[in-house]
Amino acid sequence: MKKILTSLLYLSVSTILFADNIQILSAVTKDKVINNAEVILQKSGKSSKVTHSKSNGKATFLGFGDTQESTLIIKKAGYSTLVAQCPCDGLTYALSPNMKNLDGLRAVLTWGKYPSDLDSHLAYKDNHVFFDSKRGDKAHLDVDDTDSYGPETITIVKRQKNKAYIYAVHDYTNGNKNSTKTLGNSGATVRVYIGQTLMRTYKVHPHKIGNIWVVFAIDEEGVFHDINAYLGTTKSSDGVKKIMKDILESRDFASQNTLSQSQKSKAESLNEIGEKAYHHKKYEQAMYKYQEAININSKYGQAYSNLGLVFQRLRRNAEAIWANKKAIGLASGVRKKEIRASSYYNMAKIYESQKKYHKALDSYKKALENKEHPAYHKGIKRTKKALHI
Structure with missing residues (x-):
């Protein structure tokens, strides 16, 4: 018993x-x-x-x-x-509600018990959105959390044309301690949403020193750039604003990530699994595998190109535009112009279907600049007619 x-x-x-x-x-x-x-x-x-x-x-x-x-x-x-x-x-x-705007974006920050207060910051020309300035031009702080865990959320309702953006996390609890390790050990995670999809997941690196984590930037063309830089300030929020302004002005969006060969191989393996799922018409499964590959290797052009295709299959237009823009930004080598032309054409078709004719016309023209094709000429003709040009 x-x-x-x-x-x-x-x-x-x-x-x-x-x-x-x-x-x-x-x-x-x-x-x-x-x-x-x-x-x-x-x-x-x-x-x-x-x-x-x-x-x-x-x-x-x-x-x-x-x-x-x-x-x-x-x-x-x-x-x-x-x-x-x-x-x-x-x-x-x-959970992030689905977004309908093709140029919208949402960054959601969560973390562990310590520190009690992490702050989200979004900087772009003439704007800095954070807890003390909750509204900017077409962007706002939805939720400000000060007692651990989060979420703390910033939404870009509509990305502004010809403006670059930077997103960063600040350890407000240790705002004047530039050599703290608390942020690095906080378990902080930033999830970026576009349309109805979780597009990217960024995780803080353990044991990093600094009270500022500069996570990513978006350039004037709408292309994402992973930065993942850890910096320090002794001037709390004012120091964060100064650092982000300097990065914007310098346009130094270089990534601080280092990638091992095993990580590259893992990303390639995930991409291959995604391709197999795609060919079996398991599009959502393929999407997740491509995203896993990109979260490991953010410069993996083939995975972005594949992701753009699967988003179109899933009729996720905002997401497809994002993936095609990144594919354009990463295009290189002998197929550079071909990839860029194809990606611009894919975006043009989406814009045209949404009756955003000015953007469609611009994308068709850029496709033609990179490669001659009858479809690009036809697209230009159609959109000009729609615009009465």
Whole structure:
């Protein structure tokens, strides 16, 4: 009897130890819980476990190992599907409502218990959006969180033509400590959404020194540039503003990432898996694999090109435009002009279908500048007619 009781006690304790509790909130409304979201945990070699968030926005799994081998997927109608690698227990996840504007973007910051206050900053010409200046030109701070976990969210409603943008995270709790490691050890994650899709996921690098994490930039053409630089200031928010302004003026968007050969090989392997899924018409599965490849190697041009194609198959226009712009920015070698022409043409067709004829005409012209093709001439003729030119 004693052995049976001991076994039951062990089973009970081990089950509790593997109870994964996550909090699901809205990315754009402070402290708004998301109930009845479908929450899926997947682990290689095991059946997926599915549950739904309760009225308090919490979801619980019992008896499922919370390891790096597990993948968390959160779905709810009207929101972008969130995909994250575990460990997940005790973390907060924020769902982003779908965006309709082709030039819109949302950056959602979440982190762990420490520090209590991380701030999102978005800088662009004549604008700096953060907690003390919540509204800029076609951009705003949706949520400001000061008591750990997040989310803290900035939305670009419509990207401004011929303007570059920089996004950064500041450890406000240690705002004057330029050599702190708290930000690097915070578990901070920035998820970038375009349209109805989680496009990029950036994770802070552990043990990095500095209270500023410059995450990414968007140049005047709308092309993303990963920066991932860790800097320090002793002047809190004013220091952040000065540093971001200097980067904007210098246009120094160089990435600080270093990529090993094993990481490159991993990205190539994921891209190949995505291509196989694409050829079997499993477009959403292909999309996730291409995105995984890009999150490892942000300069992987073939993966961006593939992603642009799969987005068009999925009728995700804003996302397809983003991927094609990045493919244009990365185009090089003997096929440079061919890739650029094809990508501009893909964007032109999307703009034309949305009756954005000025943008369509500009894209058709740029396609023609890179390569001669009858379709480009026809596109120019159609859009000029629509514009009564």
